[in-house]
Amino acid sequence: MDRSDGIKIFTEFVYPGEQKIVEVTVAQLHTMTPLKIPIFVNRSTTPGPVVMFSAGMHGDEINGIDIVRELIAQNINIPKIGTIICVPLINILSFINKSRVFPDGRDLNRLFPGSADGSLASRFAYFITKEIVPIVDYVVDFHTGGGKRFNVAQIRVAPDQLELMDLAAEFNAPFTVMTQNIEGSFRSICKENGVKMLLFEGGMSLNLNQEITTIGVEGSKRLLQHLGMASDHVIPSAPTYTNKIIHKTTWLRTNHSGLFKTFVEVGEYISIGQKIATVYDPFGQYEYDEIAKKEGYLINVNHTSLVYQGDAIFNISKEHKHE
Ligand SMILES: [Zn+2]
Structure with a gap:
């Protein structure tokens, strides 16, 4: 304009x-x-x-x-x-x-x-x-x-x-x-x-x-x-990744309450059967592994240290091309 x-x-x-x-x-x-x-x-x-x-x-x-x-x-x-x-x-x-x-x-x-x-x-x-x-x-x-x-x-x-x-x-x-x-x-x-x-x-x-x-x-x-607007001193660096297009995502929820520890990083591709987190009580009585039932890229990871049953813990891609 x-x-x-x-x-x-x-x-x-x-x-x-x-x-x-x-x-x-x-x-x-x-x-x-x-x-x-x-x-x-x-x-x-x-x-x-x-x-x-x-x-x-x-x-x-x-x-x-x-x-x-x-x-x-x-x-x-x-x-x-x-x-x-x-x-x-x-x-x-x-x-x-x-x-x-x-x-x-x-x-x-x-x-x-x-x-x-x-x-x-x-x-x-x-x-x-x-x-x-x-x-x-x-x-x-x-x-x-x-x-x-x-x-x-x-x-x-x-x-x-x-x-x-x-x-x-x-x-x-x-x-x-x-x-x-x-x-x-x-x-x-x-x-x-x-x-x-x-x-x-x-x-x-x-x-x-x-x-x-x-x-x-x-x-x-x-x-x-x-857009042709960048000044001469503005030189973008080449990205170290390729852009991935995600059409749908879904939330993974925990079925347990307790202290929460993750073993995966945001952006990572997770596979079915992979241990992705643990939920355990403060008294050393139980420890539940969260095992991935789906595969996909982790779009969001909950960094909380405490979860309740039903809390959303990971947002994972549903439709994607795995490169
Ligand atoms: Zn905002």
């Missing part, structure tokens, strides 16, 4: 060639503290696409925040053409609280498009829908697994948005996983507005994993290069 004049974010204009940090006040706290979201806007003088990298939709998903931070720190967000917008921390209030959700328990990523006079989280969603979505062509939104569930680095694509598969291949995460859009999510609102959005998942909440950060940063570089 050609935008030779100013891009307007709230009341502020950013013109071609300008680099600006727009601070948007989205709420006023009872502590007399304004709640501001810093938005890093970098524009080339040459027209081109508008790409946004965002993270922290869930305030406890630190690994995604680290990826967007790196894009800024390494000047990857200085575009050769077009505009790059970085929002490392969308949900700043939940980040301060080290929480996935808002103080009232609402999940920002289920409230889109939001409303101007709804709950605080809904007003945040409304701001993003009204101010951000209309000005961007592409979005990469970075997430992690919730709780102690560690996601393998992946791009998620909805089965009815196969046009995104090419972009996912350019990003080249270790896995591309087909998952439905969730109603009320940022991804669903991007789709409705014709914004091409790649949802990145990797790592787990309240955790920093350098490998996940590196995959996110390198994928972002490859995407920018594909």
Whole structure:
């Protein structure tokens, strides 16, 4: 999309060639503290696409925040053409609280498009829908697994948005996983507005994993290069893996309660009959081996140390090509 004049974010204009940090006040706290979201806007003088990298939709998903931070720190967000917008921390209030959700328990990523006079989280969603979505062509939104569930680095694509598969291949995460859009999510609102959005998942909440950060940063570089937007100093490294496309996944649940130890790594291919975990009681009375009854790639591994009967412990691929 050609935008030779100013891009307007709230009341502020950013013109071609300008680099600006727009601070948007989205709420006023009872502590007399304004709640501001810093938005890093970098524009080339040459027209081109508008790409946004965002993270922290869930305030406890630190690994995604680290990826967007790196894009800024390494000047990857200085575009050769077009505009790059970085929002490392969308949900700043939940980040301060080290929480996935808002103080009232609402999940920002289920409230889109939001409303101007709804709950605080809904007003945040409304701001993003009204101010951000209309000005961007592409979005990469970075997430992690919730709780102690560690996601393998992946791009998620909805089965009815196969046009995104090419972009996912350019990003080249270790896995591309087909998952439905969730109603009320940022991804669903991007789709409705014709914004091409790649949802990145990797790592787990309240955790920093350098490998996940590196995959996110390198994928972002490859995407920018594909769009012709990467500056000359931005040279993506060749991936050490091949991208695997996963059409379906299923959760493996434990039938036991107790302390939980795994013997496998996320991303690994497990075989039927393989011992993948042990559940044992704290008193030395029993020990149950979890034996794989299915084969597939481990898309998610629960890193909890304690499970209850019926807890989801592994997410495993169902339809895949084993290379
Ligand atoms: Zn998330």
